[in-house]
Amino acid sequence: MSEPVVETQELAVRFGGVLAVDHVNFVLRERELRCLIGPNGAGKSTFFKSLTGQIRGANASGRVLIRGQDTSGWSTHQIVRLGIGIKTQVPSVMNGLTVAENLWLSARRTAGHDGADAVVEEILSELELSAIARRLVGELAHGQRQLVEIGTVLANKPWLVLLDEPAAGLTNVETERLIAIIRRINQTATLIVVDHDMHFVRTLDSLITVFHQGAILLEGHAEKVLTDPSVREVYLGNRA
Amino acid sequence: MTGAAFGIGRIHWQWLAALAVLLAALPLVSETNTPILLAVWALFALSLALMWGFAGILSFGHAAYFGLGAYTYAIASVNIGESTVPVLLALLVPALVAAIIGAMMFYGRISDVYLGVMTLVVTLILNRFMNATAGDAYKIGNARLGGFNGIPAFPTLNVPGDPKMEIYGTAYYYVVIACLFIAYLVARWILSSAFGRTLIGIRENEIRMELLGYNVPAYKTAIFSVCGAMAGLSGCLFANWAEIVTPSVFSLGTTAEVLIWVIVGGLGTLIGPMIAAVALGSLKLELGHQTLVDNSLVLGAILILVVLLIPRGFAPSFTLWRQRLAQAQVHRRQARGTRRRRIALQDVKQ
Amino acid sequence: MDYAAIVVLEILYMIGFLALISAGLAIVFGMMRVINLAHGEFVMLGGYATIAAAKAGINIYFAMLVIAPIVVGIIGLIVERLIVRFLYGRMIDIMLATWGLSLLLIGLVTLIFGNTPVSVPTPIPGYRIGHYQMGGYNLFVIAVAAVLMCAMWFVLRYTRVGLIARGTMQGRDVVASLGYNPSTIFMLTFTVGAALSGLAGGVMAPLTGLLPSIGGAYIAKAFITVITGGAAVIAGTLSTAGLFGAVDQLVSFASTPVLGEIAMLALALVLLRLMPQGVTGQFFRNST
Numbered sequence: 043m044s045e046p047v048v049e050t051q052e053l054a055v056r057f058g059g060v061l062a063v064d065h066v067n068f069v070l071r072e073r074e075l076r077c078l079i080g081p082n083g084a085g086k087s088t089f090f091k092s093l094t095g096q097i098r099g100a101n102a103s104g105r106v107l108i109r110g111q112d113t114s115g116w117s118t119h120q121i122v123r124l125g126i127g128i129k130t131q132v133p134s135v136m137n138g139l140t141v142a143e144n145l146w147l148s149a150r151r152t153a154g155h156d157g158a159d160a161v162v163e164e165i166l167s168e169l170e171l172s173a174i175a176r177r178l179v180g181e182l183a184h185g186q187r188q189l190v191e192i193g194t195v196l197a198n199k200p201w202l203v204l205l206d207e208p209a210a211g212l213t214n215v216e217t218e219r220l221i222a223i224i225r226r227i228n229q230t231a232t233l234i235v236v237d238h239d240m241h242f243v244r245t246l247d248s249l250i251t252v253f254h255q256g257a258i259l260l261e262g263h264a265e266k267v268l269t270d271p272s273v274r275e276v277y278l279g280n281r282a
Numbered sequence: 283m284t285g286a287a288f289g290i291g292r293i294h295w296q297w298l299a300a301l302a303v304l305l306a307a308l309p310l311v312s313e314t315n316t317p318i319l320l321a322v323w324a325l326f327a328l329s330l331a332l333m334w335g336f337a338g339i340l341s342f343g344h345a346a347y348f349g350l351g352a353y354t355y356a357i358a359s360v361n362i363g364e365s366t367v368p369v370l371l372a373l374l375v376p377a378l379v380a381a382i383i384g385a386m387m388f389y390g391r392i393s394d395v396y397l398g399v400m401t402l403v404v405t406l407i408l409n410r411f412m413n414a415t416a417g418d419a420y421k422i423g424n425a426r427l428g429g430f431n432g433i434p435a436f437p438t439l440n441v442p443g444d445p446k447m448e449i450y451g452t453a454y455y456y457v458v459i460a461c462l463f464i465a466y467l468v469a470r471w472i473l474s475s476a477f478g479r480t481l482i483g484i485r486e487n488e489i490r491m492e493l494l495g496y497n498v499p500a501y502k503t504a505i506f507s508v509c510g511a512m513a514g515l516s517g518c519l520f521a522n523w524a525e526i527v528t529p530s531v532f533s534l535g536t537t538a539e540v541l542i543w544v545i546v547g548g549l550g551t552l553i554g555p556m557i558a559a560v561a562l563g564s565l566k567l568e569l570g571h572q573t574l575v576d577n578s579l580v581l582g583a584i585l586i587l588v589v590l591l592i593p594r595g596f597a598p599s600f601t602l603w604r605q606r607l608a609q610a611q612v613h614r615r616q617a618r619g620t621r622r623r624r625i626a627l628q629d630v631k632q
Numbered sequence: 633m634d635y636a637a638i639v640v641l642e643i644l645y646m647i648g649f650l651a652l653i654s655a656g657l658a659i660v661f662g663m664m665r666v667i668n669l670a671h672g673e674f675v676m677l678g679g680y681a682t683i684a685a686a687k688a689g690i691n692i693y694f695a696m697l698v699i700a701p702i703v704v705g706i707i708g709l710i711v712e713r714l715i716v717r718f719l720y721g722r723m724i725d726i727m728l729a730t731w732g733l734s735l736l737l738i739g740l741v742t743l744i745f746g747n748t749p750v751s752v753p754t755p756i757p758g759y760r761i762g763h764y765q766m767g768g769y770n771l772f773v774i775a776v777a778a779v780l781m782c783a784m785w786f787v788l789r790y791t792r793v794g795l796i797a798r799g800t801m802q803g804r805d806v807v808a809s810l811g812y813n814p815s816t817i818f819m820l821t822f823t824v825g826a827a828l829s830g831l832a833g834g835v836m837a838p839l840t841g842l843l844p845s846i847g848g849a850y851i852a853k854a855f856i857t858v859i860t861g862g863a864a865v866i867a868g869t870l871s872t873a874g875l876f877g878a879v880d881q882l883v884s885f886a887s888t889p890v891l892g893e894i895a896m897l898a899l900a901l902v903l904l905r906l907m908p909q910g911v912t913g914q915f916f917r918n919s920t
Contacts, residue, residue: 094493122495134493136486143288147483148494155476191490198494340724390905395667395723399859400904406852407897414890534848538731545728579739585732589725590718 044072045110047202047232048093053104055088055097055256062088064256065104075228077243077264078236080253081277086236087131089253090206093234094128095121108202127200131207131236135191137180141171144179144190148197165193169223185216192223203227205235209242221245244268252276288482289550290473298463305459314455315523316567320560321458322519325465327543327559328552329512332469335550336478337505338485342398343405344513345537347376351514352521352531353412356433361423366442372518373511380510381503388499388506393488405532412529432528439522458519465512469552472508481505539566542585634762639885641761645770647870647877648777653836653850654857654869655780656829661858662865663801663821665723666716669730671854672847673737674826678704678833679842680745683752692755692838697776700834701827708826712819720818734847741844749841769838776835780828785866797821801863856900862910871911875899 048070055063063085070076078086091097093106095118106113113121122128136144142162149161166172169189174182179190188208195203205224209217217239224246227233237243243250243264250267252259254276260267267273308317326348333339354375358368387400416429425433439454441447449457472478484491484498492498521527530536539562547558562581569577657671668674678700685695711733719726756768788794800807800817808814832850840846857876861868876896884892907914 117492119492119495119497122493128493130489130493134487134490136483136490138486139288139483143479143483146287147479147491150476150479151495194490194494342727386905390908392905392908395727396859396904396908398724398727399855400901402852403856403897403901403904407894407901410890410893410897414888534852538735541728541731576739576742578735579743582732582735582737582739586715586729586736589729589732590715 046070046107047072047109048234049107050089050092051105051107053089053092053102053106055085055092055102057101062256063092063102066256066258068251068258070232070234073228073232075224075233075235075246075248077246077248077250078234078253079238079240079243079250080259084253085256086253087206088256090204090234090236093121094118094126094204125199125201127195127198127203127231129191129195129203129205129208131210133184133187133191135179135187135194138178140176140178141182141190141193142166142175144194145197148194152198161197161199165197168196168226169193184211185213188212188220189216192220196227200231202232203234205233205237207237208235209237209239217242240268288473288479290470290478293470302463306456309452309455314452316564318455318458318523319520319567320563321455321462322516322523323540323543323559323563324556325458325462325519326513326516326540327547327555328462328465328469329509329516330540331544331547331549331552331555332472332512333505333509334544335548335552335555336473336485337481337502338488339502339506340394340398341401341506342541343401343403343537344509344540345532345534346401346405346408347380347510347513348517348520348536348540349405349408349412349529349531350376350379350510351517352527353427353433353517354514355518355521356436356527357422357425357427359437360425360433363437364443364445365437365439369439369518372514372521376514376517377507377511381507384503384506384510385499388502391499402534402537405534405537409529409532409534412532428528430529432526434526436521436525436527438525454522458523461515461519465515466552466556469512472505473552477501477504539581542581542588546584546588634764637761638764638766639881641766641770642885643878643881644774646881647873648774649836650853650857650873650877651781651869652773652777652832653829654854654861654873655784656825656827656832657854657858658861658865658869659784659828660822660825662863662868663797664720664818666720666822667723667727667730667855667859668716668822668825669727669851669855670711670734670737670847671730671829672849672851673734673741674704674708674829674847675833675836675850675854676741676842676844676847677707677737678830679837679840679846680741680750680833681830682834682837683750683842686752692752696834696837697831700830700837702830704830704833705823705827708829709819709823711826712822716822717815717819734851738844738847745844747844749843751841752838754838767839773835773839776831780831781866781870788865853896856897860900860903860907860910862907862912862914864912868910868912871915872903875903875911 046069048068050066050068053063053066053068054061066089068089078090080086088097092102095113095116102114104114108121108124108126111124113124136147139147145162145165146158149165150158153161166175169192171186171189171193174186179187182190188211192205192208195205208220208224212220221242224233224235235243235246247264249262250264251261252267252273259276260270260273308314329347330341330344333341333344351372355368355372358371359365362368383401383404387397392400412427413430415427416431418426420427420429425436427433437445439449439457441449473482480491480496480501484496484501488498517531520531540559543559543562544555546562547556548554562584565580566577569580653675656674657668660666660668681700681703682692682696685699686692690699715729715733716726719729754767754769756772758765758768760766788798796807796812796817799810800814800821807817853876857869857872861872876899879899880892880896882892883895903911
């Protein structure tokens with residue numbers, strides 16, 4: 043059993059009177075692909091943001107450990123520098139710059155000024171974005187923008203990739219493509235995926251952690267979790 | 283990624299050289315007093331254009347660093363007597379103050395409106411303070427701050443090392459123009475470097491840049507400091523031109539004017555604001571000669587019209603400009619392709 | 633004892649002054665997130681309207697409490713229709729356009745009234761407390777400020793108009809979905825804000841000589857009071873006016889008026905840095 047690469051110990055996040063994340067103990071191992079699911083308000087996104095350093099300070103207590111390093115209270119860019127790629131819920135790219143330029147900014151940080159161009163080419167061909175490399179990202183369709191964002195996440199060669207709702211707004215074809223990309227990433231990196239899309243989650247067929255009211259309800263393999271009665275109950279009415 | 287990228291085109295060296303020749307020849311056909319002032323204003327505009335247009339930092343108090351440069355030079359030259367060190371200080375002091383204030387704001391994640399207010403407040407504090415420093419009690423070394431009346435007589439620029447050899451008139455004109463060109467080239471160099479591209483990325487999407495691992499507050503503080511130094515240089519050059527330094531260098535009017543130059547000139551370019559500074563500056567000087575039309579009125583009307591007529595605000599203007607640039611590139615490529623095909627067809631026909 | 637009374641009165645005056653000159657800006661900022669940098673000029677116009685009316689023989693109280701708000705309200709309406717309404721949601725653009733407007737208004741007033749100061753004597757005589765002579769008019773300023781704040785609070789809290797206003801503060805869509813035209817509400821809000829600025833200018837007119845450039849003195853302080861106050865109109869304005877007024881006067885008494893003003897500005901910097909959402913973004917969050 044390999045060492046945990048991500049671990050939280052009694053992680054709690056409080057907003058005003060609401061306990062959004064309730065003393066969660068979470069463990070993720072090397073090269074896993076883990077999906078976080080749960081109904082709206084279950085605390086998945088808040089949990090996700092605690093991992094990425096986007097929520098810290100007075101609101102949070104408990105520890106977040108990344109490869110054994112206690113990152114509680116670290117700012118986002120410090121955490122990212124440990125080798126982590128993050129795709130946020132709301133698509134976040136440089137709209138006024140081209141696809142290639144977006145990728146370059148990401149690649150340059152790890153590959154340096156000289157190596158960046160090669161990495162950009164690599165990502166462009168891997169994600170089939172070469173045709174639109176010189177297009178301004180703001181002009182692209184939503185699905186293409188999501189793909190560009192994933193490209194920027196991958197361009198600095200992270201060993202841990204966190205994706206928050208990567209399938210949001212994608213067509214079926216685009217979702218299939220995304221799944222293939224995720225599997226390719228998983229060959230060399232560890233992944234956490236947060237999503238609502240049950241078809242997407244089921245197709246990924248990975249270990250799943252179910253959140254409910256800020257705590258982990260159930261953890262296990264996709265087959266078991268998605269057919270579990272308590273999970274269905276929690277989703278009440280969502281088609282699983 | 284070399285050459286033209288991130289919206290920064292190549293430097294057209296031939297135009298730059300032509301301009302240099304023209305400006306060098308100017309003293310032969312006109313007096314240099316006004317051109318010096320216009321060049322100083324162009325430099326001031328350049329400092330804000332770089333910071334606002336490319337790093338996305340809108341300061342409502344950029345005059346603070348202009349003023350600090352002017353006052354630092356005056357105070358230092360009174361105390362030292364020779365001008366080399368004062369000029370260096372006029373660069374360093376604004377840079378340092380900007381670094382401190384910038385760090386305070388950017389590490390506190392202050393942005394947009396609140397950044398505007400804070401920078402405005404800093405300028406106001408300096409303005410109020412300087413206005414109140416009348417009397418012998420207020421002095422730094424030998425230099426009396428002079429309150430409302432300012433510092434009237436201080437040694438102006440001299441050849442480094444020789445306090446007796448003063449630089450004024452046409453010689454000073456060349457110094458100012460040289461500073462302007464050097465500053466412009468430095469700005470272009472910054473923008474084409476990785477540092478500059480990172481700043482452009484930060485302007486586009488701060489959060490994403492942070493998620494890519496960049497220490498955004500550090501970058502912003504750095505450019506804020508550099509542009510503070512540039513503004514300080516323009517203030518120092520202004521002081522040498524005016525031969526007096528008063529608290530009006532910290533006025534709301536000064537800070538408003540430089541903002542107007544940048545907006546009218548075009549946010550997202552360097553040349554535009556510099557041209558606007560010269561044009562609007564000349565207009566202001568002309569209007570100053572008569573009392574029929576008030577300078578404020580004209581400036582105000584221009585500002586309102588520019589804001590209203592640039593659709594959807596300023597940020598998309600940069601994108602629109604880039605789109606046109608991109609479309610132009612596509613057309614050029616297509617034209618080249620068409621030419622090649624025509625040549626190939628001719629070969630075949632042969 | 634007398635001295636203590638003087639200090640208290642001066643502090644109350646400063647608070648009243650800040651609240652009065654900030655009220656118009658607070659409404660417009662709190663409701664529509666509009667930062668009107670021509671606010672100082674609206675205050676100035678209120679002053680000129682009052683003095684012009686007073687010199688024409690109209691009762692000074694009527695001039696400052698009725699004529700000034702109406703005149704400046706109309707000017708505000710024109711400005712809203714011609715300039716501001718195209719720029720809602722674009723905060724920076726509004727700041728720039730209204731800055732242009734302020735320059736324009738200064739230019740116009742200079743053209744019409746010239747650059748020499750005009751003034752009108754204060755209608756209320758001074759009084760004595762112990763050994764000290766106090767300006768009686770200052771009490772009037774405090775009274776007007778207090779009445780205004782209470783009236784605004786009452787309207788916002790207890791009237792239908794106020795409810796619609798508070799709904800608009802939450803967002804245009806909220807109000808639109810209730811059947812009210814947001815554009816009309818914004819237009820009316822801006823007009824009311826302008827009228828209040830005019831009122832402030834009218835009330836302050838007897839205390840200061842009026843120059844076209846006097847707006848500059850008001851805008852900075854009003855601006856700082858409102859932004860540091862945060863989104864809540866009454867609570868925000870009062871809390872920061874209170875803080876700044878107290879600090880300004882206390883430091884002024886301890887040293888010089890200039891240091892008092894600088895202390896106030898420095899405090900603003902500190903507050904903005906520590907509470908980027910304003911005082912009422914941190915404390916008193918659900919107040920009006």
